[in-house]
Amino acid sequence: MAPELTTIPGHRAVETLVAKLRRRQIVGSRQAALETVLVLRQVVSKARFSNIQQLIAIIREAGRRLVEAQPKEHTVGNTVRRVLYNIREEYNTATQGAATSSRNVYSISKFVLQGQPRKHTTGAPKSEATATLTEDDPDDPDSFARGLKPVLMEAIQDVLDELETVYDNVSKTAKDHIHSDEIILTIGHSKTVEAFLKSAGHSRNYTVIVAETAPSYSGHDMASALSASGISTFLVPDSSIYAIMSRVNKVILGAHAILANGGLVAITGSLLAATAARAHSTPVVVCAGQFKLTPSWNLYHGYGALDFADPSSVLGFEEGKLVERVDVVNPYYDYVGPELVDVFITNELIKETYDDDDHEL
Amino acid sequence: MRDIYTHQIITSDFVLVTGDLVSNVRIDEVVRVHKERRRTNKDAIMTMVVKESGATHRTRSRGESGVYVLDPNTHECLHYEPVVGYPAKSHVTIPREILAEHPEVEIRYDLIDCSIDVCSVEVPSLFQDNFDYGDIRRDFVYGVLTSDLLMKNIHCYVAKDGYAARVADTRSYDAVSKDILARWTFPLVPDDNHPGGHLYEHLRGNKYIAKDNSVSLSRTCKIGNNTLIGSHTVISANASVHASVIGQRCTIGPGAVLRDAYIFDDTHVGAGAVVEGSIIGARVTLGDGARVPRGCLIADGVAIGANAKLRKFERVSKKREVRPSREEDGSDGDDEESDSELEEVEAHQEDAAHIVGKDSNALVWPPPSPDDEEELDERESYHNQRLMRIGDTASDLELSDAGSTTSASETETESDFSSGMHSLSRISSATSASGPSISLSSPADPSAQTSAIHTLSSAAAETEFRSEVAQSLERAFAEGHSVENAAVELKTLRMASNVPLRRVREAVVGAIVDRVPLVPGDAAAQRLEIAKMVKRWGPLIDKIGGVDPVETVEVLQYHCAGAGPRQPLFAQVLAQLYQQDLVEEDDIRAWYASAAAKGEGVKPGSPLLDGLKKCWVVGAKMIEQFDSDDESEEESEEESEDEEKSNPAPTKPPANKEESEDEEEDSDDGSDDDSADESEDALATAKPTTTSFAPPRPAASASGPSKPAQVTVEDSDSGDESDEFVSGEDEPPVQATAKIISPTPGGQPGPAQTAPAVSVKAKEDGESD
Incomplete structure (x- = not known):
């Protein structure tokens, strides 16, 4: 057929x-x-x-x-x-x-x-x-x-x-979510989150703390992009996320994919931030276009949710002796469970976008 | 390469890779850099891709590697020195011009040769022109860089990201497989880009299981990390698999243990069998309880009986099923050869039965023996091959390579460290006299990319040369060769070992002096012996390829000074040389005036210096004699002729007076000499090459610009910071230009003598932490 x-x-x-x-x-x-x-x-x-x-x-x-x-x-x-x-x-x-x-x-x-x-x-x-x-x-x-x-x-x-237009549409409501003098924590360099924060920056005066997001250090790019547009920005190491969480009003995360159970696959370090936020009862907001909504369930133990990259960004290949003796795991993404997320912000109202017949291509 | 050239296939620049390469390096970047360089410099004919790894990386070939000397600014490869793992090299020779011409030089022994070369069109033609080039690294790169005529440049591209390695032997097969399983080659990993189109599911801990749900894993089997299991493979109860690769359609019996094993398709591993660190071919059957210890290679289709116990590093193949008769394939030479080899192996099977077990079709190949390797070159020697073998730690091999010594000591205790350094300093001093050697025994700072370099061929070459010369002269003396024949032989040896002329001179002079029979207490008889010897063999000194009487006298002086009981012979031999017209009066005067003759540069207080002084005094008297005898020169010549005719001469020739004086002097301080001898011996043990120990050359006879630099940096015990220059103190310009820069971030560029100390210190700090 x-x-x-x-x-x-x-x-x-x-x-x-x-x-x-x-x-x-x-x-x-x-x-x-x-x-x-x-x-x-x-x-x-x-x-x-x-x-x-x-x-x-x-x-x-x-x-x-x-x-x-x-x-x-x-x-x-x-x-x-x-x-x-x-x-x-x-x-x-x-x-x-x-x-x-x-x-x-x-x-x-x-x-x-x-x-x-x-x-x-x-x-x-x-x-x-x-x-x-x-x-x-x-x-x-x-x-x-x-x-x-x-x-x-x-x-x-x-x-x-x-x-x-996904960035514009997601950011439309930004100023309703971010208030003046708030301290926002984000991680990684999600274009959606960047647009969202910048859009809020037009009307609100607030502070962003960016975790540097090892080992990709995409947080560095995020921080410079935000500060370039006039938002007061701090760059902190990932290890201090928990320590500063008590001062943070909101955690805003980007997503790689949002699963059908409400959990999301997001850049490494997101789980750390979300868990720390839960411990301090800080709201976690996820910004993502609707195309990231995936009709599949928690794949944590299944295929596809975990993506392990090259260990070289964690441990240099030139460390000859260590390479032999150490198994290095360098996951691209974390799985953040639905219980850790408070709000999803998408570009339009959630509506029927996929056909039942197409779940398995 | 020559074939390619003859067929004129390639008309523009090309990328040369080996077929066994595993790589994800972005080659477009390399090509771009190469092209850019070509635009400005037509002589940049090749760009080699190398990867930083550290000197002891598992993927780095231990058997065959190289030392790269790079210019950090232009990435030009200034020098390349191939290194084999065994016998270990401890020094590398770097032409002095390189250090003189380049303000900054990186000397690196931590690079993996990716064997990706971006070549220009000239490369094949160079191969064509130099018919002796075989290997692209050992011959071509080394040849191009050391050639004075070609004036071509080769550059290196040090790949920062990406992975590249060659599967050249079973050891690297193991290493590269492990690297792939550990995802260093990402995105070329089994779950993503498997070239065979198989799909694997990647589970935590780098386990890869075929994705089509055809793998049957028993509930009680254990699958360890870094494992790949092909489709339709069955792993039975209680079997355990660690860090292994299993092909498709294999069955692993109950309770079998696989560790670091590579098992090809359709293989059956019996119940309770144990396989470690081995490669097992396709369609192999391992009987129940068979044991395959590390390093074994089992060929396709072999059946190993139950409870067979293989020895380590056993190589097993299938017996030929039908033996072809001689007549059938007798025409083909190759077949015959392999045939006879096979037969030899088959003749070797008496003890095989209990190794491979009952009902086996296996043929056990005898282990390669370390003895039958004379005809192989270093690279293929048994010990070196061992370094390329899977599972062979080669810990029993004496790898006195300074690199491994230091790195071993890094993990061991401080005392080990200092002993390692001791052996190093011995190596350095042993070779300091010889040729252009830079020995940097700086322990590699773990993070430093520039690892210690130490390694040198000339030590081995020199000792070899010395013994060869000694043997050749021995033969010449014993068999009474003509001077011409002996000279030809020596010239050949010199060419073969590529040593400076001075060494030959030293050897010849030394041999002559040493061969004079000692006649104690009878000066006249002694003189006669010397005369005979010098007359017979003296001309050889000038026939070895260059006439330099000043140097001859100097060499004679140094040899006598260091030769203990033969020291008094100096005056007599010198006199004889003079009489044989091998040395002119002016030469003696020139020698007398030179700094070396006065013993400058030799460590004060050493017996050598005493000897030198004495000889110099003898020379002084001789010169006096010349001065006084100048007018009566003819007379004295006549006298000397007379003397030759009639022995003992009625009147002593001028030189003889000094001789006797010298002998008196000698007998006076005979006790001194004895003690000197002892310390001399001590010196000789410490410095095996003392006999020809060349002191720093005096300014007068200073080495020409082409003479190599001698910079020896030594870390004395456990890296205290007193770096000692054994020699080369009188050549400061070279040192000043020879900067070895450690490229570690924060590592201050410093002159060669401080760099090792700095890194040692850093290391000690690290350890004390």
Whole structure:
């Protein structure tokens, strides 16, 4: 049923992205998501299909390749799901005029339900296309594609726009969350958090403490970016997070992925900060675009949640004797459980963004 | 390389890598740097990629490595010295020009050679032109850098990030496998970018299990850290697997223990078998309870019987199933050779049965013996191969390499440390007289990238040369060779060992003096013996490749001064040399005036100096004689001719007077001489090369600019800071330019003599903490 990848038009672009993901040349959830959308747009624009199932199979196959290439970049899968969802939406609108399916009801409970594995709602059978577009037209097999493609491109463009505006949209509410003279602690260099804090900086006067986030020391970049925009900023070593937590009003974290149980995968050190915050009852706020919401459950002991990098940033390779005797573990990400997080701030209201059928690509 | 050149395949710059390379170094950066350099400097023909690792890194080949001398500003590789692990080198020779021309020099022994070279088009043609180049490092790089004619530069790229290593032997196979499992090669790790397309799941503690759910792990088996298990492999109850790699479709029996083992596909390990530090091929069957201790290699398809006990480092292959008859493959020389080798091995199997157990098809290869290695070069010698062997700690090998001594002592106690330093200073002083050697015995500051360098070939080469010359002269004397033949032989030896002419002169003069039979108490007979000897062999001194009578006298003086009972012979031999016209009057005067003749630069109070003084006094008398005899020169010549004809001569020739005086003097302080002898002996044990100990050259006969610098930096006991210059004190300009910079952050660039002391101090501080 599923088409071979090599038969997919635009598979070259897919393969390029696969290679890049495997070689870790694309790191970071937003970049991965953007690249995925661009590749899917190529795939769709070149795809030859005569009915919606064929198109979806093509996209799924491409998506599966991308996810397999790097299962730790959750946003790749999320983006594929999102694109599939939008395409179905557009298809339904185009074929039925008005979508009446229950699937279009926005509900947060639906989203949580969605995450539960193997509990697909075997809902109402899909209403079949009737009108304007003829599928499987034997005379003109391309007519369906020709008719649908403009709307499909629009659907994909929507996803792209959303990704591109995610920072602005997340930051819109910043000044409601950050008050004057507050002390905020953050960790790592999340672009979302940076935009959020900068946006709040326009209207509020507050202080940010940035943990330097060993071993990547991305906190250094964050601190200089914030202080460049006029926010009073302190850079502290990770070890002092607990010590200064008593003075901190709020902890703001970025996320690599937000799991269906409300936990998140975030840069190393986030768990430390979140746990310290819990000990001092300091609220923990997570800023993340919606594309980071992942319909999978706590994978702490499973595949994909833990990503261990090269130990060289922890222990230099030149320490010959130690290298032999010491096992160095250098995880990219921490898993922060849902009980440690108080608020999620996303770019728009939580709504149905993935289709039930697409949880397993 | 030559093939490539002849086929003209490559027409532009290229990247040369070996097939056994594992690397994630970003090579585009290297290429960019190389290209940039090429634009400004057409002679920069090659960029080698090296990686910092520390001298004792597991991934760094112990058997074969190199010392790099780099210019820290331009990254130009100024000198490269290949180093083999055994016999250990303790010194490296660095041409003096390098130190003179470059204000800053990094000498590094902590680099892994990644064997990634960005080469320009000239490289293959250089190979073509120099037909004797074999290895790209040992021959090509060394050759290009030491060649005066090529004027090509080679640069190094010290990779800060990334990983690169070669799998050149079983030892590095082990090391690189461990590095991959420990994710040093990230993102090239089994769970991510497996080249075979297998998918592995990465669990905590660097365990990799095939992802397709086909691995069957028993509930009670133990899987340790740094382990990889291929798909469809079954691990039975109570088996334990640590730091091992297991291929696909293997079965590991109940209670089996695998540690540091590499097991290829489709292998069966029986119940209770123990495998440690070994490589086991595909489709091998290990019987129940078999024991494979560390270092074993088992070839594909071998069956090892139950309860077999292999010895360490055993190599086992499958027996040939059908033995091809001689007639069939007799035509092929290669086959025949390997065939006979196999037969030899097969003849060796009488004790194999109890090693490999019953029902085995295995063939045990005899262990390589340390004895049959004469025809191999150093690199392939048995002991050096051991350093490349998996699981071989080689702790029993005497690695007097200063690097390992110091690093060993770092982990051991302070007293060990000082003993290590003792042995070092011995090495330094032993070779200080010889050739261009820099021995820096600074213990590597653990964080210092510039590790201690110590290592030198010339010590070994010199002693070898000396013994060869001695043997050659022995033969010449004993068999009565003609002077010409002996001279040819010596020249050849000199070329082969590449030693300065002075050494040859020392050896010849020394041999002549030593061969004069001593006739105590009979001056006339003694004189006769000397005359005979000098007449027969004296001409050899000038035939060895250069005539320098001043040096001859100087060498004679030093030899006699250091030769104890033969010291009085100096005057007689000198007189004979004079009479044989080997030495002219002017030469003696020039020698007499030189600083070396007066014993300058020799440690005051040493018996050597006393000897030198005495000889000098003899010389003084001789000169006096010349002065007084100037007018009656002809007469004295006649006399001397007479003397030769009629012995004993009625009138003593001028020189003989001094001789007798000297003998008197000698007998007067004979007791002194005895004690001197003893201390001389002590000196000789401390400095094996004392006989030819070359004192610092006097300004008059000072070495030409091409003469190598002698800078010897010594850490005396346990690194107290009194650095002693054994020699080279009279060459301050070189020292001033020779700065060895420690690239550690905060390490102050300092002159060579302080750098080691500083690092020693730092180290001691560290230890006292």
